[in-house]
Amino acid sequence: MSTNSTRAPFPGHPGAARRVSDKLPVFPWDKLEPYKATALAHPGGLCDFSVGTPVDPVPEVIQKALAAHTDTPGYPTVWGPLELREAIAGWLHRRLGAETGPQAVLPTVGSKELVAWLPTQLGLGPGDQVAYPRLAYPTYEVGARLCGAEPVEYDSVDELDGSRVRLLWVNSPSNPTGRVLGADELRRAVEWAREHGALLVSDECYLELGWEAEPVSVLHPDVCGDGHEGLLAVHSLSKRSNLAGYRASFVAGDPVVVRELLEVRKHGGMIVPAPVQAATVAALADDAHVAEQRERYAARRSALRAALEAYGFRIEHSEASLYLWATQDRPCWETVAELAGLGILVAPGDFYGPAGDRFVRVAFTATDERVAAAVERLGAAS
Numbered sequence: 001m002s003t004n005s006t007r008a009p010f011p012g013h014p015g016a017a018r019r020v021s022d023k024l025p026v027f028p029w030d031k032l033e034p035y036k037a038t039a040l041a042h043p044g045g046l047c048d049f050s051v052g053t054p055v056d057p058v059p060e061v062i063q064k065a066l067a068a069h070t071d072t073p074g075y076p077t078v079w080g081p082l083e084l085r086e087a088i089a090g091w092l093h094r095r096l097g098a099e100t101g102p103q104a105v106l107p108t109v110g111s112k113e114l115v116a117w118l119p120t121q122l123g124l125g126p127g128d129q130v131a132y133p134r135l136a137y138p139t140y141e142v143g144a145r146l147c148g149a150e151p152v153e154y155d156s157v158d159e160l161d162g163s164r165v166r167l168l169w170v171n172s173p174s175n176p177t178g179r180v181l182g183a184d185e186l187r188r189a190v191e192w193a194r195e196h197g198a199l200l201v202s203d204e205c206y207l208e209l210g211w212e213a214e215p216v217s218v219l220h221p222d223v224c225g226d227g228h229e230g231l232l233a234v235h236s237l238s239k240r241s242n243l244a245g246y247r248a249s250f251v252a253g254d255p256v257v258v259r260e261l262l263e264v265r266k267h268g269g270m271i272v273p274a275p276v277q278a279a280t281v282a283a284l285a286d287d288a289h290v291a292e293q294r295e296r297y298a299a300r301r302s303a304l305r306a307a308l309e310a311y312g313f314r315i316e317h318s319e320a321s322l323y324l325w326a327t328q329d330r331p332c333w334e335t336v337a338e339l340a341g342l343g344i345l346v347a348p349g350d351f352y353g354p355a356g357d358r359f360v361r362v363a364f365t366a367t368d369e370r371v372a373a374a375v376e377r378l379g380a381a382s
């Protein structure tokens, strides 16, 4: 059988027209691999403060809820049972002071997928702009690129083009800087977005992890007034409940936008598994495990912060979230290499935008034992 040498490449093969990965940045974590290899070779083993993945056990109350719902042969729904949506709305009211209701919330399959696909699911495309903070979680840019919109970084909303920005991301507490926006700064963003008809989406994954500041939700009436028109808040249980492995998260806010997302996501089959839906209900009903986990993180944070400062780092912002935003006032990759030599792996600040190129992000999500090992190594090298 002869093959046709002029045949176009199969979709997905190199050279195929409109290959999606060609529009996306290099997956940043791949660039860290050689430094990880160096750090792994340290005789005392790797102290990994790079990705920020939880390492402590899933709280028992959540494990039990999951285990009690393993016999679920039927399809779950995208919107989830009323019990789940009431649990989400109840938590939003109790912890955030936000008045919503089960009609204004939607479970998501981890918030990363929502961040990446939201512009596509809202019909954005070429000619539209998606704006996000100059130093930011890289998936905001990815989401813009996936739908063909233009990604735009901002320091202040006042520098944006109101006729082109259709979706405005804010992220407080911030990944990577740990910075918290005050109610007045959030209010200004809400005003700007409403004035220009842009949807404001507030990524609030770290809201329960404030250390030296009290983060406030965009859905709080002090920020948004009486209603949630034109606003969404994105929440995740990955960090506050050690549930990154479950993919448990949700979005809440303007009920009209939530309804539209529900319609699109029903067609797309973006369903949270039924056992995870049940685990989410249990997790949102329990504040004790969140307080316990916060104590673990607080201790790791202060030990690492003191050791980094004694070593010669300056820490900026970092008043909330799971990160220390640290600099030696030199290129970030030099710092990454130096720390890798001590068996300590951190994320270079330029993963979060060129403005971060003299910082590293230190995630205090390692075990107490690994944090103590790093503190000792930094102390010995100081």
Ligand SMILES: Cc1ncc(COP(=O)(O)O)c(C=O)c1O
Binding pocket: 052, 110, 111, 112, 113, 115, 137, 171, 174, 175, 203, 205, 235, 236, 237, 238, 244, 248, 249
């Ligand atoms: C700012 C921000 N948003 C969203 C996510 C995604 O979280 P998940 O997909 O685990 O819910 C992360 C994860 O690190 C994050 O830092």
